[in-house]
Amino acid sequence: MKRISTICCIVAVVIVAMAVTACGTDRHLKKAEKYLAIGEYYDAATEFKKAYQSTSTKEREKRGQRALKMARCYAKINQTQSAMGGYRNAIRYKQAELDDQLAYARLLLKNGEYKSAAKEFQAVKDSLQALGEWYREPTPNLPSVANEGFTPLGGAAATSVAALKTPVALKGREASRKLTDRALLTENGLISAQKAPEWKEQGSRYTVKRMDIFNSRRADYSPMLFGDDFDRLYFTSTRNDAMGDELSGITGTKPADIFVSEKDDKGKWSRPEAVQGGLNTEYDEGACSFSADGREMYLTVCQTDPSYPRYAQIMKSNRSDASWSKPSEVKISNDTLSGYAHPAISPDGQWLYFCSDMPGGKGGLDIWRIRLTTGGLGGVENLGDPINTPGDEMFPAFRPNGDFYFSSNGHPGMGGLDIFIATIDPKTRRYVLEHPGYPLNSQGDDFGMTFEGPYNRGYFCSNRGDGRGSDHIYSFENPEIVQAIKGWVYEMDGYELTAAEVHLVGDDGTNETLSVRSDGSFTYVVTPGVNYVMLATCKGFLNHKEELCVEQAEESEEYVLQFPLASITAPVLIDNIFYDFDKATLRPESTQALDELVNLLNENPNVTIELSAHCDYK
Known part of the structure; x- marks a missing residue:
């Protein structure tokens, strides 16, 4: 009888413990769903994790569902390792959908596990093709600034996205068919997993430093x-x-x-x-x-x-x-x-x-x-x-x-996130993309470029090598020859003219209007072999013109130009103009003074002058 009582007591304790566990699990799930609904992914992931841990291993479906939600939340906040663990469990318990398998493959790529990522991407590709969801019928493009225009930029430091975007196996009619969104991400992921080790080994001219x-x-x-x-x-x-x-x-x-x-x-x-x-x-x-x-x-x-x-x-x-x-x-x-x-x-x-x-x-x-x-x-x-x-x-x-x-x-x-460079082809007016390679890009998230003036150096950020997924700031530099104008626009007394503009024209067709900074300066990158004319203007002041012929240089060079502007109300003094005695012909030394006056009028077409002469009377 005593043994039976003991057994009953144990059973009762187990039942109570199971009930408490179930209540705890439900409480964690309710909290998790509440946090998820308002976008608080860290708190949601924490509660989903607690619910997962308190779910019996025999309840495989529920464990898989909770692991999946936990993984999705961790992925949102860049906790890659935790997200990968959640996806692995969801896949193991057969609760992951095809989108989740694709997300897992992208995380493997971000973690630098390129072989495993390629295997997962290929599995997703096989599934999409089996479901008939690889291609879609052509649809009109979205209104955009510049439609498709992939053209290789060339250079050892760059990788053309053009060579990577279109699957090589496509021929004829199939080449004109567009991939579905999932197919495009899968194909690009597969290309990434195959090419990333080569890019890392190849390197580039970029140098980076934490x-x-x-x-x-x-x-x-x-x-x-x-x-x-x-x-x-x-x-x-x-x-x-x-x-x-x-x-x-x-x-x-x-x-x-x-x-x-x-x-x-x-x-x-x-x-x-x-x-x-x-x-x-x-x-x-x-x-x-x-x-x-x-x-x-x-x-x-x-x-x-x-x-x-x-x-x-x-x-x-x-x-x-x-x-x-x-x-x-x-x-x-x-x-x-x-x-x-x-x-x-x-x-x-x-x-x-x-x-x-x-x-x-x-x-x-x-x-x-x-x-x-x-x-x-x-x-x-x-x-x-x-x-x-x-x-x-x-x-x-x-x-x-x-x-x-x-x-x-x-x-x-x-x-993860890779940095890309987009330039507009002057002939087609379409964007051309360049992948600048390693080490500017890495297996982690790389983003947030800022430049030190016209030079290809500055700072960016990356979470490479950080186990917690935290971002850190890095410097970068890609040595290149840069020739630039550093100009200063100021009034005659030396004060900067922040409202001034500089109109720049080059014999290559360049036609730009440049604003000046708060100290009256401006910077402009010039092209070797081009002749430039610059006209500094400011309301209430006379214009000032400068010319520059840019020659080919073997190293970076900065051309410093001064643009002092005279007030429009200040008198303009020119040298005296002399005529030959008893004649109306100018003396040679007087032509220079008049040429200066002509230049002043050409630079300031809105200025009107009154010209008079004082002569001897006979």
Whole structure:
């Protein structure tokens, strides 16, 4: 009887324990689903993990479902190892869908497991072909800035995306058929897994170096050089000095703030400090870009709310002396269910580029642009092919010469986000893409380019080699010969003219209007063998012209030109004009003075003068 009582007691304890476990599992699941609904992926992943661990191994279907949700959340916040573990369990318990198998293959690629990634991509490809979902019927292209135009750029340091995008086996009619979105990502992933080891071995002319002066033990990313001498570096960081005490439910870290480091006369960078003014808050601020005159900052802000999801917004802050104002929203669209992030201003200051998941894109995050006008914002345009893919394209950036940089995980690459360079072919007016290779790109996420003036050097960020997936800032340099004009526009008393413009014309057809910086300077990259004429203008001042003949150089060279402008109200003095005695013919020394007057009139066609002469009377 005693033994029976003991057995009954044990059974009762087991039943109670099972009930408690079941209640705990349900509680974790409810929390996880709540966090997931408002986009707090870190908290959701944590609760899904607890639910998975408390689920019996005999309940294979439930364990697989919870592992899958955990994996998807970890993938959202770049915790690659945890996401891979979740996907492996979901696949093992036969709960993963084909999209999940594709996501797992892309994570293997990002982790540098190229052979395993190739195997998974091939399995997805076989499944899609068996389902008849490899090709789709041709559909009209999205309205775009420049449609498809893959042309090899050449050079040992570059890999043409053209040679990688189209499967070699396609012939005839099949070559004109477009792949489905999943098929395109699968094919590009398979190409990446096969080619990435070769790219890493081949290398390039780029050199990169981790910049510990800027980095912390947390995430540091999206660097942006600023200042007339590029002596300030703004970047985003979740370091301990960031505002706010609570950890983000989205990332599990502190919300990000914008920090700045300054370079002294000896070229040494200072310890980064949070930007002063009303810019930083307890929410996430980051990924900033500046207007051409440096008076406006565009940035990404992500506010949170415990009751409903909030999406990233682009905001604008104004500079007053050394501080930045509280930012205000840049209203790109009335769509409140899409995010807008990673602003970049075009070199001419006329366009705001950004990334978004708004409807009408090619899938994932796309890069868009909107015109900036004096009256507000123009219409939104999707960059289309070949920039955007069914994957994610983000972090647009410009080199001052107009080359467009962005990061993508949809094109063939080395894994994660890779940096790509887009230039417009002058003949076809279509984008041409270049993959700059290793070590600028790696198996991790590489993004956020910023340049030191016209030179192919500057900073970017990457999470390569970081087990926690945190981003860090790196320097880069690709040695090349750059010939540039450094001009200064100022009034005769020496004060800079910030409202001045410089009209530049070259005998190769170049016709540009350049704005000057806050110190009256401007920079322009010139082409060897071209003759340039520059005319500096400013309201209330006479124009000033300079000419430059650019010869071929064996090393980088900077041509310094001065443009002193005289006030239009100041008298213009010329040498006396003399005639021969008792004659109306000019003396030779007088022609130079008159030539100067003619030049003045040619440079200032709107100026009217009165010319009179005083003669002896007989």
